[in-house]
Amino acid sequence: MPSINFQDKSGSVVTALKLDPSAEGSLDGLTFTVKDNIDIAGHRTSYGSPAWREAHLPPMENAVCVDQLLAEGARCVGKVVADEFTYSLDGESQFFGTPRNAKAPDRIPGGSSSGSASSVGHGIANFSICTDSGGSIRVPASLCGLWGMRPSLHRLSEAGVLPFMPSVSTVGVLADSLAHLAMPMKVLLRSGRLKPAEVERLLVLTDALGVADPEVQDQANAKLEEISRRTGIPVHSVSFSEITENAYELRDCNLKALRDLQTLEFQNTVGNWIETVKPELGFTFSMAYGNVQSFNRQEALKSLEHCERLFAAINAYLTPGSVICFPTTPVIAPKKGTLNTMDAVMDFYDRTMTITAFSGVARLPEISAPLLAANGCPVGLSFAAAHYEDEFLINAVKQLLA
Structure with missing residues (x-):
């Protein structure tokens, strides 16, 4: 196994690689990194834990998602840091160091796809394949000013991906542009030609706005007003109680279900x-x-029942042509080392997962777009659509942001 390399300026690379494409295709010329809970043949997978890495033999085959990208012309340039057992949203690793947030170097990158966000943010790769359960793609995308997509649950192959939370976990992509997000997602989704999107209903989830810091709320409202004015599509406010017919509050997605x-x-x-x-x-x-x-x-075990009820209610509300919007995270990235008290940890995690659990339990595709900023730091604005409406969502975001 090659020695671990932390000499790159991002601090994100676990193993530098030069995996050439296996064929030419739609991703010719693009480079990608791989979160270190996803297998690459001949290289031990750490799962964010040196002990796990040493206890397990190198895999014989790449994860299927890696092979898909290589077969379409993309080149893999490295495996990158994952938070320990991917059980984190902050991106601070005791064993591998904290990958650098390119847009806010004194602040955390977010996790658990911390190395993926850092490697893309520093230009090491155009995109990174990584995983998301409670927000592990979307949170780093938001805090690092990148594009990130969590697809519908189980739309992408998870063969060769270490298990974390099977009922919610999915493979997805972090990227440096919308184009570099959409291109590999189309490959991984096994999509044909993407049909033009027609957004019929643009919603804003008021409960998620209410959880966010005031400056994040203001930025989100201003951006949605600008999108509505430019596209002519009105924005309709909706509360979570309306979506679930008063059966649940938004925080129940996390407290009663996902957590x-x-x-x-x-x-x-x-x-x-x-x-x-x-x-x-x-x-x-x-x-x-x-x-x-x-x-x-x-x-x-009651959480299983809550997940099914929430999945049914949310997806029944998101009729064809619907896009629902909300801040990806309620806060900008905390400064490094400040999540050192229980109050600070609980505030960051509880508020963040109140929002990220929404798409998690509803199994929705969600795209975090780097459209907002507060106090000089990036924050994402998320767009989500109904379960299995991944292709629609990609084109809808292109339409809304054109």
Whole structure:
């Protein structure tokens, strides 16, 4: 295995690679990196944990998503840092260091696809393939001023991708432009020619705006007003209680559904290995894992039912032609080292996941666009559409931002 290389200016590269394309295609000339929970043949996969990397043999084959991109002409230039077991949204790694946020160097990059965001932000690659459960693509996209897409759940092959939260996790893309997001997504989605989008209803989720800092709210409202004025498509406000007919509040997507489901499934996908092997764990991850160890699995089974109800209600509301918008994250990137108290951690995670859990439990495709800024730092504006309306969403965003 090649030695770990942290000499790049981003601090994102775990293993520098030169994987040439296996064929020519629609991605000729583009470069990509791979989050280090996705397999590349002959190279150990760390999962953000040196102990995991050393305990597992190198895979014999690439993950299917890697082969898809190589077969369309893209070149892989490296594996990049993932947060420990991808169980984080902040991007600060005790073992691999904190990848640099190119747009705000004194601030965290967001996680768990921290290395993906940093490598793209620093121009190492045009795009990166990575994973998202509770926001691990969308949060770094927002905090680092990049394009990011979480597709509909299980639209993309997950063969060769380490499991985290099977009921919510998906492969997706972080990119330096909308074009460089759409091109690999089309390949990974196995899409034919993308049909022109006609946005019939543009919605703004008021509950998500209410969670955000005032300056983020102001920026989001101003951008949506500008989009509406330019396209002639009116923006309609909608509350989460209206979407669910008063059955749920927006925060229930996280508190009653995604958070408990994440903990429940993590016990199976990684927890059993941790309890058996007793590896060295990072300090921050150890605190989170304490919640897993003390978790009541029987109580958490209710989260499965909540997920199904939320999925049905949200997707019934998002009729064909509908796009719903909200700030990707409620805050700009916190400064490095400031998530060092329980109050700071809870404020960042609770508010952020109140928003990111919406698409997670509804299995929606969501694109975070780098359209906002507050206090000189980037913040994403997200666009989402109904489950399996990925191609529509890509073209809708092109229409709305043309």
